[in-house]
Amino acid sequence: MFVINETLSLPEDEIQLEAIRAQGAGGQNVNKVSSAVHLRFDIHASSLPEPYRSRLLALNDHRISAEGVVVIKAQQFRSQLKNRYDALARLRELILSVTVTRRRRVATRPSQTARKKRMDSKSRRGQTKALRGKVDPAG
Template identity: 60%
Template sequence: MTRHRYPIQAQDVEFTAIRAQGAGGQNVNKVSSAVHLRFDIHASALPEPVRERLLGLRDHRITTAGIIVIKAQSSRNQAQNRLEALARLQEMIDRAGDIPEIRRSTRPTQGARRRRQQEKTGRSALKQLRAKVTEG
């Protein structure tokens, strides 16, 4: 089992059992096996930088109030759907826990600039040769 840097606290997560969508007949119509997981980012025990990166993620599952809503319904079993929803939330938190590498701006080398300029000059000369010849 992999260790997570920011494990989810049980008190931070709220589960709601709902009926699953789609085909499945009688089982789907009468059994609430799908799960809605709600995770309030602001009220969680996560460190502040991780919370800020979570709120900054462009993800449709994060509401404007800062609540992550994950729906799991792939299994016929409610317990498995709960585990799947928790795994998806943990993956989202782990993604936000990764500190993005800051890009250092670089400049083209002098040789690269010289080659580019020579290429432009050559292309310009080629285009000049395509022009109409004037009597002069």
């Protein structure tokens, strides 16, 4: 079982991990060893609760394909095991991001004192700017 938090976990067969060759600099190690990890997680076929699945699919994240598959490529480390843990940690963070429900903001109005204070500061500012005008030499 892949544990996400105390109340949520996924069967390991829902997550596909594949070892691939990493890209970029690294010389012989990168060219010969399949140390990078490609993680695939199908949201539609998962056992996640429906609200979490719909929130995941609604996310505007480049790691989620149009078919609803999360694709994470981990190639930061030289070790395949560390890359595997990194990919799983990133999947965990992605799923945890949709488990948190934000409280709805309640629209409030400024108090009468706050409105009066704002208008006073605006009129003071206007008077300061009016004093910056041209001085009339005649009068």
